[in-house]
Amino acid sequence: MKILITGSAGFIGYHLTKVLAIRKDEIFGLDSLNDYYDINLKYGRLEDLGIHRCNISYNKINKSSCLSNISFIQLNLEDKENLDLLFKQEQFDYVINLAAQAGVRYSLVNPHAYIDSNIMGFINILECCRNYKIKHLTYASSSSVYGLNGKQPFSTQGNVDHPVSLYAASKKSNELMAHTYSHLFNLPTTGLRFFTVYGPWGRPDMALFLFTKAIIENQPIDVYNFGNMHRDFTYISDIVEGIVKVNDHPPKGNELWNCKNPDPSSSTAPYKVYNIGNSKPIKLSYFIECIEKELGKEAIKNLLPIQPGDVPSTYADISDLVRDFNYKPKVSVEEGVKNFITWYNDFYKAK
Template sequence: MKILITGIAGFIGYHLASVLSERGDEIIGLDNINDYYDVSIKFGRLNNLGFTESDLAYNCIIRSHKYSKLSFIKLNLEDKKNLDQLFLKESFDKVINLAAQAGVRYSLENPQAYIDSNIIGFTNILECCRNYSIKHLTYASSSSVYGLNEKQPFSTKDNVDHPLSLYAASKKSNELMAHTYSHLFNIPTTGLRFFTVYGPWGRPDMALFLFTKAILNNEPISVYNFGKMQRDFTYIADIIEGIVQVNDHPPSGNKNWDPQNPDPSTSFAPYKLYNIGNSKPVELSYFIETIEKELGKRAIKNLLPLQAGDVPSTFADVSDLMADFNFKPETSVETGIKHFIDWYKSFYQIT
């Protein structure tokens, strides 16, 4: 199988490309390397995959110095013409779309970035999948789609029509768009709702990274919902295992789907949604305590109310993942935080 991974310079894309390259898959990774956060981390990830920053010219495919079957192209998903040419030239079997404008809070400041990347870019991916007979599209959704839903644990069978941010709305839109293409053009699509992913090489705008940096620098941290926030923190290795399992098994359609009692997570069409979460919500205050323990330093806490666009709690129902793949995330936050902090100290050369 020849696989296109979009967002390869991102947190999840980098780890996925490493794992699939190690097992011998032929991969082309795509990324526009935008400056939403510190690009030195993105270049660090790409360097670990065998790419040199000076070689990364726009719309040029370069080969990895580390993996014989891994290549990279710098490209925007919104660049329909060159994206189409890439699909025409490379004859992909599968696509894993992880490229997106991330961040709930940033969507309040720069909504256009989410329309461009998450809606227009995703439309271009769908069109290419349609026109070039892609055997399976796996794409990143988010736990943020659950929005105002307070029924927990969050199930893919729940209604998700009340998002709280444009980011969440864009991910919900991706799911709807994917179903349409699965229905009309028989393209197998699988959406993965990720729950608060963390671990080595994580994003600098995420809580674990922000807290670790601030505590080490003796700076205050912003603790929203007065530390009572609960998140289903999910370690990166568990997320990658879930993506690999799903990507290897395209949906074929549910012959028993009932249009009188429709299950949102499946369809007559070859379409499926999964949650990938640890199924063990952790209170933010405990998460911070675990970081403090690992660093051997106390945090200076600035206690704040819940922010606009945020939800007080997330909790994944992964019963479908268990039923279909006999898999569920298991890594504890204690283990995951230790691995992250070990990486952080190494990357920033902190002794």
């Protein structure tokens, strides 16, 4: 299969690219390489895939030197003309869209970045998938769409009409936009609501990275909701396994779909939405304890109230993913934290 992965220099995109390349698919990575976080980390991921920074320039295709089945292009999804040209030239079979402006709190101070990347960029992806007859578009949604919905575990049958951040609103918008294209143009689309992904090569704005760095440097960590947050931490390899399984099986219309009692996660169109998480929420204070144990140091904790845009707890109901794909998360939080810290110490030479 020839697969376009957008956001391939990102955390999930990098790991997914590596797994599919090893599987011998022909992978084409795309990333804007913006400076939302440390650009050197993004370059580090690409260099691990054989794409060297000295060869990267905007809208220029790079072939990996160590994995012949990986290509890469630096391109913004908002660049409609060049994106269309890329689809026309490369004739992809499948598209996995992971490119987005990430971060809940950042959306409070820079909302336009989310409209540009997550809305305008996504409509450009949809148009290209429609025009070039893509067999399946798999795209990243987020657990943040559940917003004020307090009924847990979060189910894809549940209400997502009350987002509490523009990031969450943009992700729900993606799901609605995807359904429209599935309905009007018979484009198979699957949205994956990720639940707190963590692991090696993770994002510097996420808790595990922030806490590890601060503890090593003897700096205080900000612990929101006084440590009483619960998160459905999901290890990166479990996430990638789910993406691969879903991508390989485009959805078909739900023959049992009832317009008088509609299932929000499916449709008469080839459309589906899944939660993808560990389905075992962990208290933030315990997560910090796991980090402290691996580092052999106690954190200096700055206990704070919950922040605007945050939700106190996330918990994924993954029953439909289990039913359809026999999905089984394997990595415990203790093992996952250990793996991350091993990578962190190696990459940053912390020890």
